[in-house]
Amino acid sequence: MKAIIVEDEFLAQQELSWMIQQHSQISVEACFDDGLEVLKYLQNHRVDVIFLDINIPSLDGMLLAQNINQFAHKPLIVFITAWKEHAVEAFELDAFDYILKPYHESRIMTMLQKLEASAQQQLQPQNAATNSPQTVNLVKDERIIVTDINEIYYVEAHEKLTFVYTRREAYVMSMVISEFCSRLPEQQFFRCHRSYCVNLSKIREIEPWFNNTYLVKLRDLDAQVPVSRSKVKAFRQLMRL
Secondary structure: OEEEEEOOOHHHHHHHHHHHHHHOOOEEEEEEOOHHHHHHHHOOOOOOEEEEOOOOOOOOHHHHHHHHOOOOOOOEEEEEEOOHHHHHHHHHOOOOEEEEOOOOHHHHHHHHHHHHHHHHHHHOOHHHHHHOOOEEEEEEOOEEEEEEHHHEEEEEEEOOEEEEEEOOOEEEEOOOHHHHHOOOOOOOEEEEEOOEEEEHHHEEEEEEOHHHOEEEEEOOOOOEEEEOHHHHHHHHHHHOO
């Protein structure tokens, strides 16, 4: 993988570059301390990942990321910054990770391992990639958690927010449920109710409910997910009822 570092503090730039070289096969092609210089560089050079600070001259990191997000080839973006309040905005830009300064070497190592694993997935043949675990970015305590889609049990709408439940955690996403569900594979997740989406592979029990509808019980969780009347026919077909 080819990478660039965008960081206006020279010592931080050098430290991050050293860690990348020590703990990964990622090649640092160039370092920058100015946002506009990065845009000029990317016009003629293709990179796979950008390690990006937010507080940089000319064009701050968030505006730079917004511009990069319009590219046909979108490099993965890892924010490394002291500004914790931009985590949600970074998630909305599909950031790969969001690391707060002062960071620990172990945190950088974990992120680098995930980056290289992601690159390996993309290199696999298409049919193999179909069977590979997919991930989705979730937000917890102003951090972006790269989560295996198989870990999600169900999703619940709360007005303009979406609650995402795994076996051990609950995440609150600042988007409507339809937007979040569009990021999930249709063959695995079923929008069983206007306020719920369920992982079909996590269903443990299907209980008849009023008006010929159902309540779905999930493995490992006490939660019950309703199937609305308008979704019953499709649900029966999916579950071969």
